[in-house]
Amino acid sequence: MGAIMSGIRWLARGGIYCGGLMIIVGALLVTFDVVIRAVAGKSMKGADELSGYLFGVGVAWSLASNLLSRSNVRVDFAYAMLPKPLQAVLDVLGLLLFGSFFTLVAYHAYILTEGSYGSLDGSGWSQAVSPMKTPLAIPQTFWLVGLCLFVVTFVAVTVQALAALARRDLEAVNRICGARTIEEEVAESVGFAEHELTEERHMAEQERLAQAHRKG
Structure with missing residues (x-):
């Protein structure tokens, strides 16, 4: 199970980075469009x-990482x-409800995406009712991939949580699907700040060495 979870965590980490990049690109597109309208009237x-x-x-694509990090x-x-x-039981129940909802969403997303590819009689792909006439199957397929990654993650996490609950390992249940404490939130923020500070110091040291090399 450890190797499976490592693979899932790796995929989830890649998913949230790609997902964040997509949202940033989308925001930049809208910003650019607004600026062009204001400046050039186009x-x-x-x-x-x-x-x-x-x-x-x-x-x-970010949902799987959200589940793993309990974000x-x-x-509460x-x-x-x-x-x-009772907290442990509610944690597992909350996990089941949360995951079941998105599993249902993924199921209907599959039906929607399958329909967008068109029927076997050659009717063609469904297109967006817009000037671009985007083939809807393309964005829907990427959307479905993210939802499927979440479902796989949900199944793996649920197996871990139920096993921990059966062992009456309440601490493990909390680590897997429990609500994050204030201490955990603070520790994560401090860790992020320390990482950023270390990166800044490293960059400053690299710049100092580069300047010394140029002078030498």
Whole structure:
């Protein structure tokens, strides 16, 4: 199971990086379109459509990482006052409900994408009702890939959570699917800040060495 989870984490990490890049590119497209309209009075046709596809695919590709890092928003004001065993049961129940919903979304996304490729009688791919006439099967396929990655991740995480619950390993259940504590949030923020500071120091040192080399 460890090797499988390592592979899933690797895919999820790549998914969230690609998803974030897609959302940034979509935002830049819209920004560029707005600037062109204001300056030249012209529009880059399709910017809103392309940014919508990029946003949808980007979010789908980020879902698996969201699940692994337990980053989904949870209202836990009453949860924190419950006994640990009940918290563990609710954690697993919440995981099942959350994952089941997106599994249903993935199923209907598959039906939608399959239909967009057209029937076997040669009717052709479905196209967007827009000036670009984008073949909908293309963005929908990438969207479906992200949702399928989430479903695979959900199944693997659920197996781990149920096994931990069966062993009555409440700490493991919390690490797998429990609500993140304030301490964990702070530790992550501090770790990110330390990483950024280390990178800045490394770049400054490289610049100093480069300047010394040029002077030498």
